[in-house]
Amino acid sequence: MTPNFYLWLIPILPLAGAAINGFFGRRSSKLAITAVALVFSFAAFFMALLTAWGFSSAQAPYFCNLAHWVRSGTFQVDFSFYLDQLSLVMLLVVTGVGFLIHIYSVGYMWDDDGYYRFMAYLNLFMFFMLTLVLAKNYLVMFIGWEGVGLASYLLIGFWFTKDSAASAGKKAFIVNRIGDFGFLIALFLMIKHFGSLDFAKVFSQVTAWPTETAGVGTLTAIGLLLMVGAAGKSAQIPLYVWLPDAMEGPTPVSALIHAATMVTAGVYMVARSSAIFDRAPMAMTVVAIIGTLTALFAATIGIAQTDIKKVLAYSTVSQLGYMFMACGVGAFSAGIFHLMTHAFFKGLLFLAAGSVIHGVGGEQDMRKMGGLRQYMPVTFATMGIATLAIAGIPPLAGFWSKDEILWKAFNANWVYWLVGVLTALITSFYMFRLMYMTFGGEYRGRRAAQDLKHQPLDAHATHDSHGHDAHGHGEPHESPWVMLGPLVALAVLSLVGGLVGIGGRFEHFLAPVFEGTAGAELARQTAGEAASHTTEYLLMGVSVSVSFLGWLLAYVLYSRRPELPARIAHSLGGLYEAVVHKYYIDELYAALFVKPLIDGSTTILWHGVDQGVIDAAVNDSASAANHVSDAVRHMQSGNLRSYAGWVAAGGAAVIAYMVWMGVR
Amino acid sequence: MMVPLSYYLLLSGFLFVCGVIGFLIKRNIITIFMSIELMLNGVNLSFVAFAAQWHVLSGQVFVFFVMVVAAAEAAVGLAIIIAVYRTRETLNVDRVNLLKL
Numbered sequence: 001m002t003p004n005f006y007l008w009l010i011p012i013l014p015l016a017g018a019a020i021n022g023f024f025g026r027r028s029s030k031l032a033i034t035a036v037a038l039v040f041s042f043a044a045f046f047m048a049l050l051t052a053w054g055f056s057s058a059q060a061p062y063f064c065n066l067a068h069w070v071r072s073g074t075f076q077v078d079f080s081f082y083l084d085q086l087s088l089v090m091l092l093v094v095t096g097v098g099f100l101i102h103i104y105s106v107g108y109m110w111d112d113d114g115y116y117r118f119m120a121y122l123n124l125f126m127f128f129m130l131t132l133v134l135a136k137n138y139l140v141m142f143i144g145w146e147g148v149g150l151a152s153y154l155l156i157g158f159w160f161t162k163d164s165a166a167s168a169g170k171k172a173f174i175v176n177r178i179g180d181f182g183f184l185i186a187l188f189l190m191i192k193h194f195g196s197l198d199f200a201k202v203f204s205q206v207t208a209w210p211t212e213t214a215g216v217g218t219l220t221a222i223g224l225l226l227m228v229g230a231a232g233k234s235a236q237i238p239l240y241v242w243l244p245d246a247m248e249g250p251t252p253v254s255a256l257i258h259a260a261t262m263v264t265a266g267v268y269m270v271a272r273s274s275a276i277f278d279r280a281p282m283a284m285t286v287v288a289i290i291g292t293l294t295a296l297f298a299a300t301i302g303i304a305q306t307d308i309k310k311v312l313a314y315s316t317v318s319q320l321g322y323m324f325m326a327c328g329v330g331a332f333s334a335g336i337f338h339l340m341t342h343a344f345f346k347g348l349l350f351l352a353a354g355s356v357i358h359g360v361g362g363e364q365d366m367r368k369m370g371g372l373r374q375y376m377p378v379t380f381a382t383m384g385i386a387t388l389a390i391a392g393i394p395p396l397a398g399f400w401s402k403d404e405i406l407w408k409a410f411n412a413n414w415v416y417w418l419v420g421v422l423t424a425l426i427t428s429f430y431m432f433r434l435m436y437m438t439f440g441g442e443y444r445g446r447r448a449a450q451d452l453k454h455q456p457l458d459a460h461a462t463h464d465s466h467g468h469d470a471h472g473h474g475e476p477h478e479s480p481w482v483m484l485g486p487l488v489a490l491a492v493l494s495l496v497g498g499l500v501g502i503g504g505r506f507e508h509f510l511a512p513v514f515e516g517t518a519g520a521e522l523a524r525q526t527a528g529e530a531a532s533h534t535t536e537y538l539l540m541g542v543s544v545s546v547s548f549l550g551w552l553l554a555y556v557l558y559s560r561r562p563e564l565p566a567r568i569a570h571s572l573g574g575l576y577e578a579v580v581h582k583y584y585i586d587e588l589y590a591a592l593f594v595k596p597l598i599d600g601s602t603t604i605l606w607h608g609v610d611q612g613v614i615d616a617a618v619n620d621s622a623s624a625a626n627h628v629s630d631a632v633r634h635m636q637s638g639n640l641r642s643y644a645g646w647v648a649a650g651g652a653a654v655i656a657y658m659v660w661m662g663v664r
Numbered sequence: 665m666m667v668p669l670s671y672y673l674l675l676s677g678f679l680f681v682c683g684v685i686g687f688l689i690k691r692n693i694i695t696i697f698m699s700i701e702l703m704l705n706g707v708n709l710s711f712v713a714f715a716a717q718w719h720v721l722s723g724q725v726f727v728f729f730v731m732v733v734a735a736a737e738a739a740v741g742l743a744i745i746i747a748v749y750r751t752r753e754t755l756n757v758d759r760v761n762l763l764k765l
Contacts, residue, residue, distance in 0.1 A: 640757045
């Protein structure tokens with residue numbers, strides 16, 4: 001017997017919270033807002049836990065039909081939710097990490113004028129994200145997909161009075177639209193060829209199709225278009241540019257949306273569509289190559305960033321690349337595993353970075369930090385754990401998932417593995433660089449100057465429209481426990497979260513979802529081979545040692561010999577400049593797409609069509625009427641005798657006409 | 665011996681044209697008013713001439729109507745002229761041009 005999970009309640013609860021806070025939050029007290037936001041997000045988490053509790057007794061894909069939506073001939077789409085192992089993992093990650101970040105936001109955003117707005121948006125985001133992961137068909141998924149984009153836009157531009165934040169929000173939205181375009185076309189293709197958007201119906205038809213090994217067919221097209229959508233949402237080359245800019249949003253947003261949940265939606269979508277990708281090897285290869293390139297590319301940019309959140313942003317892009325690499329080589333469950341552990345440790349990294357920013361008074365430049373270890377020990381400890389986790393030091397979470405991906409990548413093609421290991425080295429290096437610059441050495445902030453201006457007492461009282469990110473105070477200080485609590489919880493998850501993957505248990509759990517794909521076959525083959533275990537341990541050893549190597553490099557460069565990085569940067573010259581400027585990709589896009597678009601719009605559409613044709617037509621007809629009536633109005637002279645003259649002339653004309661007609 | 669119809673009509677046309685010309689060239693409102701009466705009477709003359717010629721009474725009846733209307737018009741018109749003179753202190757129609765653009 002399958003228990004009733006009330007699946008529909010899980011997304012609806014945060015929506016209710018968002019509605020209450022959104023409509024009534026302006027007039028409610030902050031405590032009430034906090035209560036609403038936390039209760040509803042916790043309720044969703046609780047429901048997710050209940051679902052997980054009862055999951056083993058359920059029949060694996062569990063459906064929940066809510067309502068009919070589109071009924072057009074044989075084509076039907078319903079509002080319906082779907083629960084299988086994959087959705088369950090996403091459900092737990094989203095509600096769990098989401099709830100922790102809600103708690104954190106209470107402390108982080110408390111002094112902000114838009115507190116109620118922020119909480120409402122966060123809850124709204126949860127609703128859409130849960131809709132996305134629980135969808136039973138692509139169209140409901142698309143609602144969630146667009147909805148999280150909207151929530152992301154609202155939250156990136158949360159401090160909309162700041163110009164950079166407003167334009168970052170727009171950039172994120174527009175770049176995401178490009179991806180969504182691909183996703184939509186893929187949906188249309190599915191409707192055309194399968195007559196349905198339902199996961200089960202589409203996949204059962206797809207498995208009947210032959211694998212498109214030679215040449216390119218419908219499935220490859222669908223796969224590639226889905227990848228375009230995923231690249232937009234999950235910030236992959238070439239659409240990754242929005243994510244670093246999205247750091248303009250408040251830090252909890254960066255943690256929740258731009259690290260832990262929303263940006264992984266692309267990975268989830270690709271994993272969900274594994275049946276399609278499995279039949280389209282070329283699309284798989286493209287996914288793997290894009291993922292691998294993005295992983296390396298973003299990691300190298302991360303080396304030279306000085307903004308603490310930008311480092312983490314590029315790190316996120318890079319880690320997402322790992323996940324796509326995994327999906328691309330058919331190791332979907334490894335990708336999802338990394339998605340989960342990444343949600344833990346990257347969410348933690350962002351929250352800890354937020355705590356640091358909070359502690360040093362809104363400063364994000366790591367060059368002005370340093371020595372924070374003695375001021376904020378809890379933040380240091382938790383962020384340290386996250387750093388160890390992302391660097392892949394065993395036995396923390398990141399090690400297990402990253403190693404799994406690298407092992408699967410090696411089985412597919414050693415080039416992926418090599419790039420992956422190189423990326424792991426760079427990742428480890430820039431993360432420990434971040435740690436040493438932030439927590440090591442001496443505090444390099446403007447403490448002395450600040451002390452004169454601010455009494456310790458009013459340090460907390462002063463705040464401007466930018467809330468915690470920008471309020472000024474002198475001494476770096478530890479954050480309140482409402483912020484540290486989620487840090488500790490996530491640190492525990494980062495510590496032990498990887499253990500669920502030991503011995504392929506996580507993979508085994510997800511296996512029913514990816515049943516029948518080539519990746520599953522590969523796993524079955526490799527599982528039995530004892531010989532490959534030696535290789536596996538060897539590779540594991542390599543990846544662990546590069547992690548330590550990266551740590552060592554960072555230690556030498558940023559702790560032992562702090563003068564070295566500048567010298568190295570100087571000797572590298574142009575290359576270093578290119579990395580600092582993110583390879584000039586933004587400039588390239590500006591020159592290639594943005595500027596032609598703006599110029600074309602300005603000269604052709606604005607000056608040419610709009611002003612030259614449309615406005616001109618309206619204005620010219622108006623002035624023509626003006627001229628004609630100006631000429632005619634002189635008849636209306638107001639002179640009685642001229643009127644009489646007109647009448648007489650008219651009469652004479654009529655008489656002349658009649659006479660002439662009579663004569664004829 | 666009957667006077668031929670064409671004589672009457674010629675006289676009628678002459679009177680009418682006199683009225684029209686007077687209406688067009690005179691500036692004094694009183695004179696213009698008199699010109700209008702002249703035109704009306706020119707038309708009246710043609711009515712009675714036709715009535716006498718064809719022995720149809722309706723033409724003569726029509727003339728009475730025209731006279732009644734003309735009398736009423738004279739009463740209203742003179743009242744207007746007096747009102748205009750009181751406000752403008754002139755009877756020159758070219759100076760009564762407030763409606764002019």
